[in-house]
Amino acid sequence: MKDKRILYVSSEVIPYLPETEISSMSFEAPRMVNSQGGQIRIFMPRFGNINERRHQLHEVIRLSGMNLVINDLDMPLIIKVASIPKERMQVYFIDNEDYFKRKATFTDEDGQLFEDNDERAIFFAKGVIETVKKLNWAPDIIHVHGWLASLLPLYLRNYYGNEPLFKTSKIVTSVYSKGFEDTLDEEMKKKVLFDGLEDDTVEHLNKPNYVNIMKTAIDNSDAIIQGSEEIPQELEEYINKLEKPTLSYKSKEEFGQAYQDFYTQEVLNEKE
Template sequence: MEKARVLFVSQEIYPFVKENELSKISRLLPENAEKNGKEVRVFMPRYGCINERRYNLHEVIRLSGINIIIENNDHLLIIKVARMPNTSIQVYFIENPDFFQRKFTLRDDNNSFFDDNSERAIFFTRSVAESIKKLGWSPHVIVLHGWMSALLAPMVKYVYSKHPLFSDAKIVLAIHNDEFSESLSDNFLDKLLFDDLSAEFFPNISKKSNYINLMKDALMHSDAAMFLNENVNSELVEFSKSLDIPVINMFNENEILNNFNDFIDDLVAEELLS
Protein backbone atom coordinates (compact mmCIF):
# COMPACT_ATOMS: atom_id res chain seq x y z
CA MET A 1 0.00 0.00 0.00
CA GLU A 2 1.16 3.54 -0.77
CA LYS A 3 2.72 5.52 2.08
CA ALA A 4 0.57 8.28 3.51
CA ARG A 5 2.10 11.70 2.82
CA VAL A 6 1.56 14.14 5.67
CA LEU A 7 2.33 17.86 5.59
CA PHE A 8 2.73 19.53 8.98
CA VAL A 9 2.45 23.32 9.17
CA SER A 10 3.14 25.07 12.46
CA GLN A 11 3.84 28.57 13.72
CA GLU A 12 6.33 27.16 16.26
CA ILE A 13 8.44 24.00 16.46
CA TYR A 14 10.84 23.04 19.23
CA PRO A 15 13.89 23.21 19.39
CA PHE A 16 14.04 25.92 16.72
CA VAL A 17 12.03 28.17 19.05
CA LYS A 18 11.40 28.00 22.79
CA GLU A 19 9.61 24.97 24.15
CA ASN A 20 5.91 25.31 24.88
CA GLU A 21 2.91 23.05 24.46
CA LEU A 22 2.39 23.95 20.80
CA SER A 23 6.06 23.84 19.76
CA LYS A 24 6.63 20.52 21.55
CA ILE A 25 3.63 18.78 19.96
CA SER A 26 4.56 20.27 16.58
CA ARG A 27 7.78 18.28 16.82
CA LEU A 28 6.29 15.18 18.42
CA LEU A 29 3.67 14.50 15.74
CA PRO A 30 5.97 14.54 12.68
CA GLU A 31 8.48 12.33 14.50
CA ASN A 32 5.73 9.91 15.44
CA ALA A 33 4.27 9.91 11.92
CA GLU A 34 7.64 9.15 10.34
CA LYS A 35 8.29 6.30 12.79
CA ASN A 36 4.94 4.86 11.75
CA GLY A 37 5.89 4.73 8.08
CA LYS A 38 4.50 8.00 6.80
CA GLU A 39 6.24 10.38 4.41
CA VAL A 40 6.56 13.71 6.18
CA ARG A 41 7.26 17.35 5.29
CA VAL A 42 7.25 20.20 7.81
CA PHE A 43 6.94 24.00 7.41
CA MET A 44 7.36 26.84 9.91
CA PRO A 45 8.36 30.54 9.80
CA ARG A 46 12.05 31.36 9.89
CA TYR A 47 11.97 33.80 12.82
CA GLY A 48 15.02 35.96 13.45
CA CYS A 49 15.57 34.22 16.79
CA ILE A 50 16.37 30.91 15.06
CA ASN A 51 20.09 30.16 15.07
CA GLU A 52 20.95 29.32 11.45
CA ARG A 53 24.45 28.13 12.23
CA ARG A 54 23.40 25.84 15.06
CA TYR A 55 20.73 24.12 12.98
CA ASN A 56 22.56 24.36 9.65
CA LEU A 57 19.83 26.19 7.75
CA HIS A 58 20.56 26.75 4.08
CA GLU A 59 18.58 28.34 1.28
CA VAL A 60 16.75 26.24 -1.30
CA ILE A 61 17.36 28.31 -4.41
CA ARG A 62 14.84 26.48 -6.62
CA LEU A 63 12.03 27.23 -4.15
CA SER A 64 12.99 30.82 -3.35
CA GLY A 65 12.49 34.03 -5.27
CA ILE A 66 8.76 34.31 -5.93
CA ASN A 67 6.70 37.23 -4.64
CA ILE A 68 3.57 36.84 -2.54
CA ILE A 69 1.19 39.74 -3.20
CA ILE A 70 -0.83 41.01 -0.24
CA GLU A 71 -3.05 44.03 -0.88
CA ASN A 72 -0.99 45.04 -3.96
CA ASN A 73 2.31 44.80 -2.07
CA ASP A 74 4.98 42.33 -3.18
CA HIS A 75 6.73 40.32 -0.47
CA LEU A 76 9.74 38.17 -1.36
CA LEU A 77 9.61 34.50 -0.39
CA ILE A 78 12.86 32.86 0.67
CA ILE A 79 12.90 29.16 1.59
CA LYS A 80 15.50 27.60 3.84
CA VAL A 81 15.74 24.01 5.00
CA ALA A 82 17.26 22.04 7.86
CA ARG A 83 16.81 18.66 9.47
CA MET A 84 14.90 18.33 12.69
CA PRO A 85 17.60 17.41 15.22
CA ASN A 86 18.12 13.66 15.68
CA THR A 87 15.74 12.80 12.85
CA SER A 88 15.77 12.59 9.06
CA ILE A 89 12.78 14.96 8.80
CA GLN A 90 13.27 18.02 6.62
CA VAL A 91 11.90 21.27 7.98
CA TYR A 92 11.27 24.05 5.47
CA PHE A 93 11.48 27.60 6.81
CA ILE A 94 9.47 30.47 5.34
CA GLU A 95 11.58 33.63 5.40
CA ASN A 96 10.90 37.24 4.48
CA PRO A 97 12.79 40.38 5.52
CA ASP A 98 9.58 42.33 6.22
CA PHE A 99 7.89 39.73 8.40
CA PHE A 100 10.30 37.27 9.95
CA GLN A 101 13.69 38.85 10.58
CA ARG A 102 12.83 40.29 14.00
CA LYS A 103 14.19 38.39 17.00
CA PHE A 104 10.78 37.39 18.35
CA THR A 105 7.93 35.13 17.28
CA LEU A 106 4.46 36.65 17.73
CA ARG A 107 5.11 39.22 20.47
CA ASP A 108 7.88 41.73 21.13
CA ASP A 109 10.06 41.98 24.24
CA ASN A 110 7.25 43.88 25.99
CA ASN A 111 4.82 41.04 25.22
CA SER A 112 2.93 43.24 22.74
CA PHE A 113 1.20 41.50 19.84
CA PHE A 114 2.88 42.54 16.59
CA ASP A 115 0.71 44.92 14.55
CA ASP A 116 1.42 43.02 11.34
CA ASN A 117 0.68 39.51 12.63
CA SER A 118 -2.31 39.42 10.26
CA GLU A 119 -0.08 39.95 7.24
CA ARG A 120 2.54 37.57 8.62
CA ALA A 121 -0.06 34.79 8.87
CA ILE A 122 -1.32 35.41 5.34
CA PHE A 123 2.20 35.47 3.93
CA PHE A 124 3.18 32.33 5.81
CA THR A 125 0.23 30.19 4.74
CA ARG A 126 0.25 31.27 1.11
CA SER A 127 4.00 30.72 0.98
CA VAL A 128 3.60 27.16 2.25
CA ALA A 129 1.11 26.34 -0.50
CA GLU A 130 3.24 27.93 -3.22
CA SER A 131 6.30 26.05 -1.96
CA ILE A 132 4.48 22.71 -2.07
CA LYS A 133 3.57 23.42 -5.70
CA LYS A 134 7.24 24.03 -6.48
CA LEU A 135 8.28 20.89 -4.60
CA GLY A 136 5.84 18.85 -6.68
CA TRP A 137 4.86 16.87 -3.58
CA SER A 138 1.22 15.91 -3.07
CA PRO A 139 0.11 15.56 0.57
CA HIS A 140 -2.71 13.22 1.53
CA VAL A 141 -3.13 15.07 4.83
CA ILE A 142 -2.28 18.63 5.91
CA VAL A 143 -2.04 19.12 9.69
CA LEU A 144 -2.28 22.76 10.77
CA HIS A 145 -0.90 23.74 14.18
CA GLY A 146 -1.85 27.09 15.70
CA TRP A 147 -3.88 30.07 14.55
CA MET A 148 -1.22 31.37 12.16
CA SER A 149 -1.35 28.10 10.19
CA ALA A 150 -5.15 27.81 10.34
CA LEU A 151 -5.69 30.19 7.41
CA LEU A 152 -4.36 27.51 5.09
CA ALA A 153 -7.58 25.50 5.52
CA PRO A 154 -9.86 27.80 3.46
CA MET A 155 -7.01 28.61 1.07
CA VAL A 156 -6.58 24.94 0.18
CA LYS A 157 -10.32 24.32 -0.08
CA TYR A 158 -11.14 27.20 -2.41
CA VAL A 159 -7.93 28.11 -4.23
CA TYR A 160 -5.24 25.46 -4.13
CA SER A 161 -7.59 22.47 -4.44
CA LYS A 162 -7.75 23.32 -8.15
CA HIS A 163 -4.11 22.26 -8.39
CA PRO A 164 -3.70 18.47 -8.73
CA LEU A 165 -1.20 18.35 -5.86
CA PHE A 166 -3.89 19.52 -3.42
CA SER A 167 -7.04 18.13 -5.01
CA ASP A 168 -7.43 15.19 -2.61
CA ALA A 169 -5.73 16.63 0.48
CA LYS A 170 -7.54 16.29 3.80
CA ILE A 171 -7.19 19.23 6.22
CA VAL A 172 -6.74 18.50 9.93
CA LEU A 173 -6.92 21.51 12.24
CA ALA A 174 -4.88 21.00 15.41
CA ILE A 175 -6.23 23.34 18.08
CA HIS A 176 -3.97 24.36 20.94
CA ASN A 177 -4.30 26.80 23.81
CA ASP A 178 -2.79 29.64 21.75
CA GLU A 179 -5.66 32.11 21.99
CA PHE A 180 -4.88 35.83 21.92
CA SER A 181 -7.14 38.65 23.09
CA GLU A 182 -6.08 41.25 20.53
CA SER A 183 -7.99 41.90 17.31
CA LEU A 184 -6.38 41.33 13.95
CA SER A 185 -6.02 44.28 11.58
CA ASP A 186 -9.22 46.15 10.71
CA ASN A 187 -8.94 45.28 7.02
CA PHE A 188 -7.76 41.73 7.66
CA LEU A 189 -10.44 40.17 5.46
CA ASP A 190 -9.58 42.41 2.50
CA LYS A 191 -5.92 41.39 2.76
CA LEU A 192 -6.85 37.73 3.06
CA LEU A 193 -8.91 37.48 -0.13
CA PHE A 194 -7.27 36.46 -3.41
CA ASP A 195 -8.24 34.51 -6.53
CA ASP A 196 -11.42 32.54 -5.70
CA LEU A 197 -11.17 33.13 -1.96
CA SER A 198 -14.15 35.38 -1.25
CA ALA A 199 -15.72 36.92 1.85
CA GLU A 200 -18.59 34.41 1.85
CA PHE A 201 -16.17 31.74 3.07
CA PHE A 202 -15.44 33.74 6.24
CA PRO A 203 -18.82 34.37 7.91
CA ASN A 204 -17.24 34.74 11.34
CA ILE A 205 -14.18 36.83 10.45
CA SER A 206 -16.56 39.06 8.47
CA LYS A 207 -18.16 40.03 11.78
CA LYS A 208 -14.96 40.54 13.76
CA SER A 209 -11.34 39.62 13.08
CA ASN A 210 -10.26 37.86 16.25
CA TYR A 211 -8.90 34.50 17.33
CA ILE A 212 -12.21 32.74 17.95
CA ASN A 213 -13.72 33.76 14.63
CA LEU A 214 -10.58 32.89 12.70
CA MET A 215 -10.54 29.41 14.21
CA LYS A 216 -14.29 28.94 13.61
CA ASP A 217 -13.87 29.72 9.92
CA ALA A 218 -10.85 27.42 9.73
CA LEU A 219 -12.86 24.62 11.37
CA MET A 220 -15.65 25.10 8.82
CA HIS A 221 -13.22 24.36 6.02
CA SER A 222 -11.38 21.47 7.69
CA ASP A 223 -11.99 17.75 7.22
CA ALA A 224 -11.14 16.87 10.83
CA ALA A 225 -10.06 18.52 14.06
CA MET A 226 -7.81 17.64 16.99
CA PHE A 227 -8.11 19.35 20.36
CA LEU A 228 -4.69 19.10 21.96
CA ASN A 229 -5.18 21.06 25.15
CA GLU A 230 -8.00 20.71 27.66
CA ASN A 231 -8.00 24.49 28.23
CA VAL A 232 -9.02 25.33 24.67
CA ASN A 233 -11.83 27.90 24.53
CA SER A 234 -15.10 26.02 25.09
CA GLU A 235 -16.78 28.04 22.32
CA LEU A 236 -14.56 26.28 19.78
CA VAL A 237 -15.30 22.89 21.29
CA GLU A 238 -19.05 23.50 21.02
CA PHE A 239 -18.71 24.91 17.50
CA SER A 240 -16.85 21.80 16.34
CA LYS A 241 -19.79 19.66 17.49
CA SER A 242 -22.04 21.46 15.01
CA LEU A 243 -19.86 20.37 12.09
CA ASP A 244 -20.00 17.04 10.32
CA ILE A 245 -16.31 16.23 10.79
CA PRO A 246 -14.40 13.74 12.96
CA VAL A 247 -12.99 15.30 16.13
CA ILE A 248 -10.51 13.78 18.56
CA ASN A 249 -9.32 14.98 21.96
CA MET A 250 -5.72 14.20 22.92
CA PHE A 251 -4.56 16.02 26.02
CA ASN A 252 -1.26 14.37 26.89
CA GLU A 253 1.73 12.83 25.17
CA ASN A 254 0.59 9.23 25.66
CA GLU A 255 -2.82 9.92 24.13
CA ILE A 256 -1.17 11.62 21.17
CA LEU A 257 1.32 8.82 20.57
CA ASN A 258 -1.37 6.16 20.90
CA ASN A 259 -4.08 7.77 18.78
CA PHE A 260 -2.70 10.22 16.21
CA ASN A 261 -1.57 7.76 13.54
CA ASP A 262 -4.78 5.73 13.64
CA PHE A 263 -6.74 8.97 13.33
CA ILE A 264 -4.77 9.96 10.22
CA ASP A 265 -4.93 6.44 8.76
CA ASP A 266 -8.72 6.42 9.04
CA LEU A 267 -8.92 9.75 7.18
CA VAL A 268 -6.95 8.54 4.17
CA ALA A 269 -7.68 4.80 4.18
CA GLU A 270 -10.04 4.86 1.20
CA GLU A 271 -7.71 6.99 -0.91
CA LEU A 272 -4.65 4.82 -0.21
CA LEU A 273 -6.52 1.64 -1.04
CA SER A 274 -8.00 2.96 -4.29
Protein backbone atom coordinates (compact mmCIF):
# COMPACT_ATOMS: atom_id res chain seq x y z
CA MET A 1 0.00 0.00 0.00
CA LYS A 2 3.05 2.26 -0.06
CA ASP A 3 2.26 5.74 -1.46
CA LYS A 4 -1.35 4.82 -2.24
CA ARG A 5 -3.83 7.56 -1.31
CA ILE A 6 -6.99 6.32 0.37
CA LEU A 7 -9.83 8.55 1.52
CA TYR A 8 -12.02 7.06 4.27
CA VAL A 9 -15.50 8.56 4.60
CA SER A 10 -17.49 7.22 7.53
CA SER A 11 -20.48 8.04 9.68
CA GLU A 12 -18.63 6.71 12.75
CA VAL A 13 -14.99 6.41 13.81
CA ILE A 14 -13.50 5.36 17.14
CA PRO A 15 -12.38 6.90 19.47
CA TYR A 16 -14.85 9.71 18.74
CA LEU A 17 -17.98 7.55 18.89
CA PRO A 18 -18.69 4.22 20.67
CA GLU A 19 -17.28 1.04 19.19
CA THR A 20 -19.42 -0.61 16.51
CA GLU A 21 -18.52 -2.66 13.43
CA ILE A 22 -18.54 0.56 11.42
CA SER A 23 -16.60 2.79 13.82
CA SER A 24 -14.05 0.03 14.48
CA MET A 25 -13.31 -0.76 10.83
CA SER A 26 -13.27 2.95 10.00
CA PHE A 27 -10.32 3.14 12.38
CA GLU A 28 -8.60 -0.20 11.74
CA ALA A 29 -8.52 0.01 7.93
CA PRO A 30 -6.82 3.43 7.72
CA ARG A 31 -4.45 2.44 10.52
CA MET A 32 -3.44 -0.60 8.47
CA VAL A 33 -2.85 1.49 5.32
CA ASN A 34 -0.98 4.11 7.34
CA SER A 35 1.32 1.44 8.80
CA GLN A 36 2.05 0.14 5.29
CA GLY A 37 3.27 3.54 4.08
CA GLY A 38 0.06 4.64 2.41
CA GLN A 39 -1.42 8.12 2.68
CA ILE A 40 -4.83 8.41 4.29
CA ARG A 41 -7.47 11.02 5.06
CA ILE A 42 -10.47 10.28 7.30
CA PHE A 43 -13.74 12.24 7.26
CA MET A 44 -16.75 11.94 9.57
CA PRO A 45 -19.60 14.18 10.77
CA ARG A 46 -18.99 16.34 13.84
CA PHE A 47 -21.94 15.04 15.83
CA GLY A 48 -22.88 17.05 18.92
CA ASN A 49 -22.16 14.12 21.24
CA ILE A 50 -18.46 14.20 20.32
CA ASN A 51 -16.54 15.88 23.13
CA GLU A 52 -14.52 18.56 21.36
CA ARG A 53 -12.41 19.46 24.38
CA ARG A 54 -11.46 15.89 25.26
CA HIS A 55 -10.59 15.02 21.67
CA GLN A 56 -8.99 18.41 20.96
CA LEU A 57 -10.98 19.31 17.88
CA HIS A 58 -10.22 22.68 16.36
CA GLU A 59 -11.60 24.55 13.39
CA VAL A 60 -9.55 24.80 10.20
CA ILE A 61 -10.30 28.36 9.11
CA ARG A 62 -8.80 28.00 5.63
CA LEU A 63 -11.13 25.09 4.86
CA SER A 64 -14.27 26.55 6.48
CA GLY A 65 -16.47 29.40 5.33
CA MET A 66 -18.09 27.85 2.26
CA ASN A 67 -21.87 27.58 1.91
CA LEU A 68 -23.42 24.39 0.53
CA VAL A 69 -26.85 24.58 -1.10
CA ILE A 70 -29.18 21.94 0.36
CA ASN A 71 -32.71 21.98 -1.04
CA ASP A 72 -32.40 25.66 -2.01
CA LEU A 73 -30.98 26.72 1.39
CA ASP A 74 -27.45 28.02 1.97
CA MET A 75 -25.88 25.97 4.78
CA PRO A 76 -22.47 27.05 6.15
CA LEU A 77 -19.74 24.39 6.07
CA ILE A 78 -17.39 24.26 9.06
CA ILE A 79 -14.34 21.98 9.02
CA LYS A 80 -12.69 20.79 12.21
CA VAL A 81 -9.75 18.48 12.67
CA ALA A 82 -8.27 16.28 15.38
CA SER A 83 -5.47 13.73 15.65
CA ILE A 84 -6.02 10.20 16.89
CA PRO A 85 -3.60 9.76 19.81
CA LYS A 86 -0.52 7.60 19.13
CA GLU A 87 -1.58 6.86 15.53
CA ARG A 88 -0.38 9.91 13.56
CA MET A 89 -3.75 9.98 11.81
CA GLN A 90 -5.81 13.12 11.34
CA VAL A 91 -9.59 13.09 11.21
CA TYR A 92 -11.53 15.83 9.45
CA PHE A 93 -14.99 16.64 10.81
CA ILE A 94 -17.82 18.04 8.68
CA ASP A 95 -19.83 20.43 10.84
CA ASN A 96 -22.87 22.68 10.59
CA GLU A 97 -24.84 24.22 13.46
CA ASP A 98 -28.24 23.21 12.11
CA TYR A 99 -27.38 19.63 11.18
CA PHE A 100 -24.84 18.46 13.75
CA LYS A 101 -25.11 20.51 16.94
CA ARG A 102 -27.69 18.25 18.66
CA LYS A 103 -26.25 15.87 21.25
CA ALA A 104 -26.99 12.67 19.35
CA THR A 105 -26.08 10.90 16.13
CA PHE A 106 -29.07 9.61 14.12
CA THR A 107 -32.06 9.44 16.50
CA ASP A 108 -33.70 11.44 19.28
CA GLU A 109 -34.04 10.26 22.87
CA ASP A 110 -37.16 8.29 21.91
CA GLY A 111 -35.25 6.42 19.21
CA GLN A 112 -36.96 8.26 16.35
CA LEU A 113 -34.87 9.13 13.29
CA PHE A 114 -34.15 12.83 12.96
CA GLU A 115 -36.41 14.30 10.29
CA ASP A 116 -33.48 15.94 8.51
CA ASN A 117 -31.22 12.86 8.30
CA ASP A 118 -31.62 12.95 4.52
CA GLU A 119 -30.35 16.53 4.34
CA ARG A 120 -27.55 15.71 6.76
CA ALA A 121 -26.43 12.90 4.42
CA ILE A 122 -26.51 15.25 1.41
CA PHE A 123 -24.58 17.92 3.32
CA PHE A 124 -21.99 15.40 4.51
CA ALA A 125 -21.37 14.01 1.01
CA LYS A 126 -21.01 17.44 -0.59
CA GLY A 127 -18.98 18.76 2.35
CA VAL A 128 -16.42 15.95 2.12
CA ILE A 129 -15.96 16.36 -1.63
CA GLU A 130 -15.66 20.15 -1.47
CA THR A 131 -13.10 19.89 1.35
CA VAL A 132 -10.98 17.32 -0.49
CA LYS A 133 -11.05 19.67 -3.49
CA LYS A 134 -9.74 22.48 -1.26
CA LEU A 135 -7.00 20.17 0.01
CA ASN A 136 -6.18 19.38 -3.65
CA TRP A 137 -5.63 15.77 -2.62
CA ALA A 138 -6.47 13.21 -5.32
CA PRO A 139 -7.31 9.82 -3.75
CA ASP A 140 -6.63 6.53 -5.52
CA ILE A 141 -9.45 4.91 -3.53
CA ILE A 142 -12.42 6.35 -1.64
CA HIS A 143 -13.75 3.88 0.93
CA VAL A 144 -17.25 4.61 2.28
CA HIS A 145 -18.61 3.28 5.60
CA GLY A 146 -22.11 3.72 7.05
CA TRP A 147 -25.44 4.81 5.59
CA LEU A 148 -25.07 8.50 6.47
CA ALA A 149 -21.99 8.53 4.21
CA SER A 150 -23.65 6.50 1.47
CA LEU A 151 -24.67 9.40 -0.79
CA LEU A 152 -21.02 10.20 -1.50
CA PRO A 153 -20.70 7.71 -4.40
CA LEU A 154 -23.87 9.12 -6.00
CA TYR A 155 -22.70 12.73 -5.75
CA LEU A 156 -19.13 12.00 -6.80
CA ARG A 157 -20.16 10.08 -9.91
CA ASN A 158 -22.91 12.49 -10.96
CA TYR A 159 -22.91 15.96 -9.38
CA TYR A 160 -19.07 16.06 -9.40
CA GLY A 161 -18.68 13.73 -12.38
CA ASN A 162 -16.42 16.11 -14.33
CA GLU A 163 -14.15 17.04 -11.42
CA PRO A 164 -10.59 16.28 -12.62
CA LEU A 165 -9.27 15.67 -9.09
CA PHE A 166 -11.32 12.46 -8.87
CA LYS A 167 -10.93 11.36 -12.49
CA THR A 168 -9.09 8.13 -11.62
CA SER A 169 -10.47 7.61 -8.10
CA LYS A 170 -12.12 4.25 -7.41
CA ILE A 171 -15.00 4.01 -4.92
CA VAL A 172 -15.36 1.11 -2.48
CA THR A 173 -18.48 0.84 -0.31
CA SER A 174 -18.64 -1.38 2.77
CA VAL A 175 -22.13 -2.76 3.39
CA TYR A 176 -23.04 -3.45 7.02
CA SER A 177 -25.99 -5.02 8.81
CA LYS A 178 -26.44 -1.86 10.89
CA GLY A 179 -29.02 0.31 9.23
CA PHE A 180 -32.23 1.94 10.41
CA GLU A 181 -35.90 1.10 10.63
CA ASP A 182 -38.58 2.91 8.65
CA THR A 183 -37.57 5.46 5.99
CA LEU A 184 -35.94 8.86 5.75
CA ASP A 185 -37.93 11.90 4.55
CA GLU A 186 -40.08 10.92 1.58
CA GLU A 187 -38.98 14.18 -0.10
CA MET A 188 -35.37 12.95 -0.16
CA LYS A 189 -35.41 12.09 -3.87
CA LYS A 190 -36.80 15.54 -4.69
CA LYS A 191 -34.02 17.19 -2.67
CA VAL A 192 -31.34 15.22 -4.51
CA LEU A 193 -32.92 15.99 -7.88
CA PHE A 194 -32.78 19.69 -6.95
CA ASP A 195 -29.00 19.35 -7.46
CA GLY A 196 -29.60 18.49 -11.11
CA LEU A 197 -28.99 14.74 -10.94
CA GLU A 198 -30.72 12.54 -13.49
CA ASP A 199 -33.90 10.82 -12.35
CA ASP A 200 -32.63 7.34 -13.22
CA THR A 201 -29.65 7.75 -10.85
CA VAL A 202 -31.95 8.08 -7.83
CA GLU A 203 -34.72 5.63 -8.70
CA HIS A 204 -34.14 3.66 -5.50
CA LEU A 205 -34.86 6.77 -3.43
CA ASN A 206 -38.56 6.65 -4.24
CA LYS A 207 -38.63 4.86 -0.90
CA PRO A 208 -35.53 6.00 1.05
CA ASN A 209 -35.14 3.08 3.45
CA TYR A 210 -31.80 1.56 4.45
CA VAL A 211 -31.73 -1.08 1.70
CA ASN A 212 -32.57 1.40 -1.07
CA ILE A 213 -30.05 4.00 0.08
CA MET A 214 -27.36 1.33 0.10
CA LYS A 215 -28.43 0.16 -3.38
CA THR A 216 -27.83 3.73 -4.57
CA ALA A 217 -24.33 3.65 -3.08
CA ILE A 218 -23.61 0.22 -4.59
CA ASP A 219 -24.74 1.36 -8.05
CA ASN A 220 -22.20 4.19 -7.99
CA SER A 221 -19.31 2.21 -6.49
CA ASP A 222 -16.56 0.31 -8.28
CA ALA A 223 -16.27 -2.43 -5.66
CA ILE A 224 -18.06 -3.71 -2.56
CA ILE A 225 -16.90 -5.06 0.80
CA GLN A 226 -19.27 -7.03 3.02
CA GLY A 227 -18.65 -5.29 6.35
CA SER A 228 -20.84 -7.54 8.51
CA GLU A 229 -21.05 -11.31 8.72
CA GLU A 230 -24.71 -11.02 7.75
CA ILE A 231 -26.30 -8.24 5.71
CA PRO A 232 -29.93 -7.89 4.54
CA GLN A 233 -30.68 -10.68 2.06
CA GLU A 234 -32.05 -8.20 -0.48
CA LEU A 235 -28.72 -6.35 -0.49
CA GLU A 236 -26.74 -9.57 -0.72
CA GLU A 237 -28.73 -10.65 -3.77
CA TYR A 238 -28.44 -7.20 -5.34
CA ILE A 239 -24.65 -7.19 -4.94
CA ASN A 240 -24.34 -10.67 -6.44
CA LYS A 241 -26.47 -9.66 -9.43
CA LEU A 242 -24.21 -6.71 -10.33
CA GLU A 243 -21.04 -8.80 -10.51
CA LYS A 244 -18.78 -6.01 -9.24
CA PRO A 245 -15.55 -6.91 -7.43
CA THR A 246 -16.69 -7.99 -3.97
CA LEU A 247 -14.82 -8.97 -0.83
CA SER A 248 -16.60 -11.25 1.61
CA TYR A 249 -16.76 -10.49 5.31
CA LYS A 250 -13.46 -10.36 7.18
CA SER A 251 -13.25 -9.93 10.94
CA LYS A 252 -11.18 -7.22 12.60
CA GLU A 253 -8.54 -9.85 13.34
CA GLU A 254 -8.15 -11.12 9.75
CA PHE A 255 -8.97 -8.23 7.41
CA GLY A 256 -5.48 -6.72 6.95
CA GLN A 257 -3.96 -8.70 4.11
CA ALA A 258 -7.36 -9.30 2.50
CA TYR A 259 -8.06 -5.55 2.30
CA GLN A 260 -4.58 -4.83 0.94
CA ASP A 261 -4.97 -7.45 -1.80
CA PHE A 262 -8.49 -6.30 -2.62
CA TYR A 263 -7.50 -2.62 -2.84
CA THR A 264 -4.55 -3.26 -5.13
CA GLN A 265 -5.57 -6.27 -7.21
CA GLU A 266 -9.35 -5.95 -7.54
CA VAL A 267 -9.99 -2.20 -7.16
CA LEU A 268 -6.86 -0.71 -8.72
CA ASN A 269 -6.26 -3.72 -11.00
CA GLU A 270 -2.56 -3.85 -10.19
CA LYS A 271 -2.07 -7.55 -10.83
CA GLU A 272 1.19 -9.09 -9.74
